[in-house]
Amino acid sequence: MTARFAGKTVLVTGAGSGLGRAIALAFAGEGAAVVAAGRTAAPLADTVALICEQGGTAAAITADVTRSDSMDALVRGSVDRFGGLDVAVNNAGIFRGGQSVADLPEEDFRNLLDVNVTGVLLAMQAEIRHMRTSGGGAIVNIASNLGAHHRIPGVAGYIVSKAAVSALTRAAALDHIGDGIRINAVSPGASDTTMSLRPGETEAEREVRIRQQSPLGRMTATGEVAAAALYLASTDAGSVVGADLVIDGGVSA
Numbered sequence: 001m002t003a004r005f006a007g008k009t010v011l012v013t014g015a016g017s018g019l020g021r022a023i024a025l026a027f028a029g030e031g032a033a034v035v036a037a038g039r040t041a042a043p044l045a046d047t048v049a050l051i052c053e054q055g056g057t058a059a060a061i062t063a064d065v066t067r068s069d070s071m072d073a074l075v076r077g078s079v080d081r082f083g084g085l086d087v088a089v090n091n092a093g094i095f096r097g098g099q100s101v102a103d104l105p106e107e108d109f110r111n112l113l114d115v116n117v118t119g120v121l122l123a124m125q126a127e128i129r130h131m132r133t134s135g136g137g138a139i140v141n142i143a144s145n146l147g148a149h150h151r152i153p154g155v156a157g158y159i160v161s162k163a164a165v166s167a168l169t170r171a172a173a174l175d176h177i178g179d180g181i182r183i184n185a186v187s188p189g190a191s192d193t194t195m196s197l198r199p200g201e202t203e204a205e206r207e208v209r210i211r212q213q214s215p216l217g218r219m220t221a222t223g224e225v226a227a228a229a230l231y232l233a234s235t236d237a238g239s240v241v242g243a244d245l246v247i248d249g250g251v252s253a
Helices: 018-029 041-053 068-082 106-131 156-179 203-213 222-233
Strands: 009-013 033-038 057-062 087-090 137-142 181-188 244-247
Touching: 009 018, 009 068, 009 106, 018 033, 018 041, 018 057, 018 087, 018 222, 033 041, 033 068, 041 057, 057 068, 068 106, 087 106, 087 222, 106 137, 106 156, 106 181, 137 156, 137 222, 156 181, 156 244, 181 222, 222 244
Parallel strands: 009 033, 009 087, 033 057, 087 137, 137 181, 181 244
Antiparallel strands: none
16 A cells, blocks of 8 residues: 555545446555445445455445535535545446437436536535635546547437536636646546446457457556546646546547
């Protein structure tokens, strides 16, 4: 374990699985006290257990990013548990696909915007309100290479929502750098999580597909995405403000 985030409290939403869990583990591995947040208690408890098994410090708090009162309570709970909030990674999100624009169900579109866009907004609002009265901090939003950087057919709703996360990140970065809060985004491509599996697709079939699609010739590891989030949250990135770091093996180059 290194100590790059020793003495820091880091909040990660959507930390019960996939990228969120990888990010939470990575911050804990570098000395942070991690608050693992999400809607379901059991997977959060598993994330905390993994961190503790590796000698780290973590706590789980259930929260719903689509509710402002829940986000306020999450930030208060993080501060109460570990004494502050230095870094937040807003990773919670959902994926819907398989429909053209003409056939995209209104309910799916609204749900994507509610979780992926409004959820990031409400999380940032609660985080910023605390950070700007406590000496500043760093926020990293998880967007996607699908959106501002790359498009494919059949996932318009998701593309719109993640493009909005990129734009919202840049706007918030300009609004709040004067408060001592650096805000940036990471835009991963397909990574080794269940979200990147197509319906009925096996992991082996996904590997073949990604080798054909990616200039790098392989899938992005969750640890590589986590490393990008840690960099943007660290003092090494002290001059990085409003960036959107794409981690997709060259797909959107």
